[in-house]
Amino acid sequence: MVKRQTRQGILGSFIVATVLVTSGCAPERLTEDREYEVDQLSLEFKALGDQLIAQIAPAELKEAPSFNGRGGGMSMDPFDRNGWPRNTGWGASLVIQPEGPRTPVEIKDDLETWLLSQGWSKPELRSSFTRKGIESQGFVRGDEFLLRVEASTDPPPRAQRVQLSVRGPDVN
Numbered sequence: 001m002v003k004r005q006t007r008q009g010i011l012g013s014f015i016v017a018t019v020l021v022t023s024g025c026a027p028e029r030l031t032e033d034r035e036y037e038v039d040q041l042s043l044e045f046k047a048l049g050d051q052l053i054a055q056i057a058p059a060e061l062k063e064a065p066s067f068n069g070r071g072g073g074m075s076m077d078p079f080d081r082n083g084w085p086r087n088t089g090w091g092a093s094l095v096i097q098p099e100g101p102r103t104p105v106e107i108k109d110d111l112e113t114w115l116l117s118q119g120w121s122k123p124e125l126r127s128s129f130t131r132k133g134i135e136s137q138g139f140v141r142g143d144e145f146l147l148r149v150e151a152s153t154d155p156p157p158r159a160q161r162v163q164l165s166v167r168g169p170d171v172n
Contacts, residue, residue, distance in 0.1 A: 038088065041168050045090035052164050053092065055114050056107060062095040068165070088168040096160040104151035104162045105135055111149050111162075115139050120147060133158070144169035 053065055068091030096104050116122075120139040123146075133154045139147040150163040 041088045045088070045166060045168065048166060049090055049092060049164070051118075052111065053094070055111055056094060056096075056162070057101075060097055060100040060102060060107070062097045062160070065092045065094050067092050089166055090168070091163070091165040094162045094164070096162060098156035098160050100160075104160050105153060107162050108135060108137060108149045108151035112137055112139075115147065115149075 049067075068089075096102075096107065102110070116139075120141050123138055123140045133152055134150050135153055136148060136150040139149075141147070146167040148163075148165045150161075150165075152159060152161045
C-alpha cells in the first residue's frame with residue numbers, strides 16, 4: 001500500500017512538473033517574467049519621478065532630492081514568501097529653498113495642475129488632508145497607480161519639504 005502511494009505521489013509530481021514545463025510556467029520562466037515586470041516598473045517609476053522633479057526648478061531646491069528605497073527611489077515591499085515584492089513604489093523628498101520663489105504648498109498646487117493635465121485624477125474618496133504642518137493631495141492613474149504629494153506648511157526655520165510618493169500595481 002505504501003509503495004503504491006509513493007508511486008502515485010511520484011507520478012503525480014512528474015505530471016505536474018511536465019505540465020508546468022511544457023506550458024511555459026517553469027519556475028525559471030516565472031522568475032524571468034517577474035524580474036522583467038519589476039524592471040519595467042522601475043523604468044516607469046524613474047521616468048515619472050524625473051518628470052515630477054523636472055516641474056521644480058533646480059534653483060528652488062536647497063539640496064539634491066533624496067530618494068526612498070533602492071534603485072533611484074524605487075521601493076518594493078512587503079515581500080512574499082519567495083522574497084519577491086508584492087507591490088512596488090517610488091518616493092522622493094525634496095528640500096525647498098526657504099526664500100525661493102514658491103512655497104512647498106505652491107509647488108504642491110502647481111504639481112496638482114500639471115498632474116491633472118497629464119491624465120492623473122483625484123480619487124472619488126477623500127484624497128486630500130491637512131494635518132499639523134502638512135498638506136497632502138492624492139491622485140490616481142487607472143486602477144493601478146496612486147500618487148501622493150505632501151507639502152510642509154510650517155514657515156521657516158522649519159524645513160521646507162515636498163514629499164512625492166507613488167504606489168504601483170501588484171507584481172504578479
